[in-house]
Amino acid sequence: MRIDIRFLLVLVVAICITACSATPVAGQQINGVSFVSSKDNLTQSHIDPILNVGASHAAVMPFAFVRDKNHPELQFNSERQWFGERYTGVKQYVEALHQNDIKVMIKPHIWIWRGVFTGDMKMDSEADWELFEKSYEDYILLYAALAEETHAELFCIGTELYNFTKERPEFWASLIEKVRNVFSGKLTYAENWDKVGEVTFWSDLDFIGADAYFPVTDEVTPTTAKAKGGWEPHKKLLVSLSQRYSKPILFTEFGYRSADYAGKEPWVSDRHDGKMNAKAQANLYExxxxxxxxxxxxxxxxxxxxxxxxxxxxxEENNRFTPQGKEAEQILKKWYERDVK
Structure with missing residues (x-):
């Protein structure tokens, strides 16, 4: 059988173009930290340690509160909240970070009483859904407008709200459009690790956002190699999502406790009395x-x-998520400083 060389060359070029277009290039690396809101103003002494690890970005998180997962009204921007959880505090945080050339993602969070998982939120009636949507839209558009006013580089339209996104797709399409009309920067949404593949509106955003608490190993103190092996199936999922939507993947959260078995169920945040295992955390970060x-x-x-x-x-010696003062902080510093120009 005769093979037309010219046809093969055209075919190879076409395949290459298709493959290249399906895999986006993210551009500048986001080397970020998730800033815990506090009662205090953000001062230079608070920002210097972030600069010291070479972070380029910080997430600032305004909070809304709700009584239970079926309650249709959010409480937000209240004087009863800590300074860093409400409008004036977020504004001060963003401005202070920008003065240090640290880029910002404003990332609203809902807190349900007793720490009930937000992904399980589901209203009991159409009337409740509509009330909740109005409350949520007011919350998000308030902070989207603040993001525009302060020139924040990224805005996250929600955090771990899978039931809400699944049940009310029309609302989310409308919300994204309204946020785009208010905010001119980049948009993402932060979905929990186990549902990131089921979100339907990634094509309308700039980044596919994953709160990346994927289980990778059930060892007490995993080696870096063991943890990397555990990442392989999850990495394949993320690559396929990136190619499907032609969007880069962003870990809107990633991290581990400095505790035994930290890679087994990385999402677990309950307080417990186990000893600190800084090596497990450091290896998982690496x-x-x-x-x-x-x-x-x-x-x-x-x-x-x-x-x-x-x-x-x-x-404070602890087995919690923060890398501060632990071996994991040095891992952050090594990788984040590598990308500092």
């Missing part, structure tokens, strides 16, 4: 960076979580 940070389709992420009072955070 695995994330080695697995993702050199991929062109990967935009970076925001380490969970960073307390404003660094001096206090490093004095």
């Amino acid at each position: 695995a994330v960076f080695e697995t993702f940070w050199d991929e062109e389709w990967f935009a970076g992420g925001f380490a969970w979580k960073w307390f404003h009072n660094h001096d206090r955070a490093i004095q």
Whole structure:
């Protein structure tokens, strides 16, 4: 059988173009920390430790509160909230970070009483859904307008709200359009690790946002190699999502506790009395960076979580998520400083 060389060349070029267009290039790496809101103003002494690890970005998180997962009205921007959780505090945080050339993602969060998971929110009636949607839209558009006023680089339209996105797709399409009319920067949404593949509106945003608490290993103190192996099936999912929507992947949250079995169920945040295992946390951090940070389709992420009072955070031995004062902080510094120009 005769093969037309010219036809083969055209076919190869076409395949290459298709493959290249399906895999987006993220551009500048986002080396971020998730800033815990506090009662205090953000001062230079709070920002210097972020600069010291080479972070380029910080997530600032205004909170809304609700009594239970079926309650249709949010409470937000209240004087009863901590300074950093409400409008004036978010504004001060963003401005202080920008003065230090740290880019910002404003990332609204809902807190349900007793820490009930927000992804389970579901209203009991159409009337309740409509009331909740109005409350949520007011909340998001308030902070989208603040993001525009302060020239925040990114805005997140929601955090871990899968039932809400599944049940009310028309609302989310309308909300994204309204946010676009208010905010001129980049948009994302932060979905929990186990539902990130089921969100239907990624094509309308700039980044596919994952709160990246994927289970990777059930070992007490996993090696970096073991954790990297555990990432492989999840990485395939993320690559396929990136190619399907032609959008880069952003870890809107990533991190681990400094505790035994930290890679088994990384989403678990309940307080417990187990000993600190800084090595497990550090190895898991290293695995994330080695697995993702050199991929062109990967935009970076925001380490969970960073307390404003660094001096206090490093004095307290704990098995919580913060990398501050632990081996994981040095892993952050190594990778984040690598990308500093």
